[in-house]
Amino acid sequence: MMIWQVGMIVTARIEHDVKDMREPGYSSSLEPVGLAMAGVWVNSTCLVSGKTLWFLGSYHLPARACYGTQVINHRLSRLATFNMGRARAKAKKSVPIVTNPSRSSSSSATPAISALLDKAQELIVQCDFPLARKFIERVLVRDDGSVSEKNQAREMMGVVLLETGEVDKARELFLTLLPPHPTAPTPPPPSAHLYLAQLSPDPYTALKHYQAAIDILQTQLKGKAPSPTQGDGQDEGEDEVRSNIVRAYVGMVEVWMDPEYDLCFDPTASSTCDSLLANALQIDPHNLEALQCLASVRLSQEKTEEALAALLTFPPSPPNAPPARNQALVAALPLSVRLARAKLLLECGAYHDALDVLENVLASDDSSVEGWYLMGWGWWLVAERQKEGGEVEGSEGLTWEDIARDSRDCLETCQMLHESQSDPDTPILEHVQELLGTLDALSIMSSPVQDDEEGDGDGWEDASDDEDVEMS
Numbered sequence: 001m002m003i004w005q006v007g008m009i010v011t012a013r014i015e016h017d018v019k020d021m022r023e024p025g026y027s028s029s030l031e032p033v034g035l036a037m038a039g040v041w042v043n044s045t046c047l048v049s050g051k052t053l054w055f056l057g058s059y060h061l062p063a064r065a066c067y068g069t070q071v072i073n074h075r076l077s078r079l080a081t082f083n084m085g086r087a088r089a090k091a092k093k094s095v096p097i098v099t100n101p102s103r104s105s106s107s108s109a110t111p112a113i114s115a116l117l118d119k120a121q122e123l124i125v126q127c128d129f130p131l132a133r134k135f136i137e138r139v140l141v142r143d144d145g146s147v148s149e150k151n152q153a154r155e156m157m158g159v160v161l162l163e164t165g166e167v168d169k170a171r172e173l174f175l176t177l178l179p180p181h182p183t184a185p186t187p188p189p190p191s192a193h194l195y196l197a198q199l200s201p202d203p204y205t206a207l208k209h210y211q212a213a214i215d216i217l218q219t220q221l222k223g224k225a226p227s228p229t230q231g232d233g234q235d236e237g238e239d240e241v242r243s244n245i246v247r248a249y250v251g252m253v254e255v256w257m258d259p260e261y262d263l264c265f266d267p268t269a270s271s272t273c274d275s276l277l278a279n280a281l282q283i284d285p286h287n288l289e290a291l292q293c294l295a296s297v298r299l300s301q302e303k304t305e306e307a308l309a310a311l312l313t314f315p316p317s318p319p320n321a322p323p324a325r326n327q328a329l330v331a332a333l334p335l336s337v338r339l340a341r342a343k344l345l346l347e348c349g350a351y352h353d354a355l356d357v358l359e360n361v362l363a364s365d366d367s368s369v370e371g372w373y374l375m376g377w378g379w380w381l382v383a384e385r386q387k388e389g390g391e392v393e394g395s396e397g398l399t400w401e402d403i404a405r406d407s408r409d410c411l412e413t414c415q416m417l418h419e420s421q422s423d424p425d426t427p428i429l430e431h432v433q434e435l436l437g438t439l440d441a442l443s444i445m446s447s448p449v450q451d452d453e454e455g456d457g458d459g460w461e462d463a464s465d466d467e468d469v470e471m472s
Contacts (some may be wrong), residue, residue, distance in 0.1 A: 113145040120156055129160045136160065151177060151185055158195065171199050190216040190244075197251060203261040210252045217245045246287045249280035253293050257300065273297045286315035288329060289337060295344050308348040311341065331360045335368070342374050351382050352393040369414055369423045373432060376410030379403055380435060404444045411436055412446060 116139050123132035139145055139153040154173055161170035177192035178184050190213040197209035221241045253273045256263050263269060277297065280290040291310045298307035314326045322328070330338060338361050345354035355378050361371045382392045383403035395403055411432050418429050 113139055113142060113149045117149060117152060117156070120153075124156065124159065124163075127163075129163045133157065133160045133164075147183075147185065150183075151189070155189070155191065167199065171196065174199075187216055187219070190214075190220075190248075194248065194251075203255050203258070203263050206255050207252055210248050210255070214245055214248045217241055217248065221245070242283050243287065246280045246284045246290050249276050249283075250290055250293045252276050253297065257296070270297070270301060286313065288314070288333065292337065292341055292344065295348075296340075299344065299347055304348055307344065308350055311344055311348065311350070312353070327356065327360070330357060331364075335361060335365060339368075339370055339374065342378070346374065346378055346381065351378055351385070354378050355382075355394065367417060367421070369417045369421060369425065369428065372410050372414035372417060373428050376407050376414055376432070376435070379407035379410060383407055401444060404439060404442065405447055408436065408439050408444055409447050411439075 116135050120132045120135040120139070123129070123135065136153050136157045139149065140157070145153070154176060158170045158173040161167070161173065174192045174195045175181065176183060178188045178196075179186075193209040193213035193216070197206045197213070200206040200209065221238065253276050255261065256266075256269050256273050256276070258264060266272075274297070277290060277294050280287065281294070284290065291313050295307040295310040298304075298310060314329060317325055330341065333341070338357055342354045342357040342361070345351075345357065355375065358371060358375045358378060361368060362375065365371065382395055383400045385392055386395060386398075386400040386403060415429065415432050415436070417423070418425070418432070423429070
């Protein structure tokens, strides 16, 4: 999980799954999957509440550990995995050094506050929270640190407390960064408001924290006047602040749409979401996550065409942009955002686009239960359309039975992973079992296991003449 650094806001957003970083085969030296910048938005799940948290940070963080890579084509009949890692560098032999006794005292001096904070940041990235806590505590008990360093240490301690399940203590610590606490900085960091917005069980309190963060960020944006030497290019810091304001607006929309709260039943909910998204898109008209949130709202309003138009809107391509630029932009989004995007595309009937997103998801994480479920469901919908005489881009040359078999392969993989991981999402498993039951009735079997010696498995046969069983 990343940390907000006081006074520094950044744009990139990368998913971080702490569980995977503790699994066998993980190496902190792995190259990140997605964008790795000096600061990232991080999607993490609170270990206690189970709620998805979005934080902004300013430190390097490896993305989800990729200890296997899924090779997928439209048939999805072969899985190739390989380990990724980096050989450990050989340790250099120590060479005795004769030191000047007069300098020995300086070499053993108390480490600087900045060095302790840097080490704590490194340990948080490595998910070594108990050791990171010790370094942060050393900063907090020292009397020589600046106010900014102390506030940074408190914020880092809040993150450590969150990761170790001490949510209430984390909330209390973030509150010390806001007025009327006597040690709160002026102005307070927007990060504190955003942490508290995510942690608040009350939707109205969460909305107030989001709005407070937006107000602070808007003030920062007004103070970033463009430099005459920059010409037409926008200042990078300004872009970062704009992006984070958009994210805060999206967070407010998600609160209004959350079925756990009564706000979603408010008569003004729809118009309020429209207004918030209009503000977000006024700041950044091509922000992919804002457009995706807009698509979700439009679907809830039964405006499917407008929803699909939002999902297929991308920033203007620069000259000489590669053909797969838009796919690369989507691939840089966090895993959970890509999964949500695939769901929306399936709801809009854009099956080919949804399957493209899901192929990328499974290439990043071949153990995603939801990814395999959505891939199976997507192929099911394609088979259903093909069976009814329709066509879907990318399925040319395949019969509906072929596509249904691909669907079964994905659904069986989902079922296997769901059981092996003890996944708590029961509705997914129930739907998978329902779909597999229908495929059984249609006599659609799994793809045969093939190898170089056994050939194409011609002994397998599908009885597809039973027209009494419907796909849906």
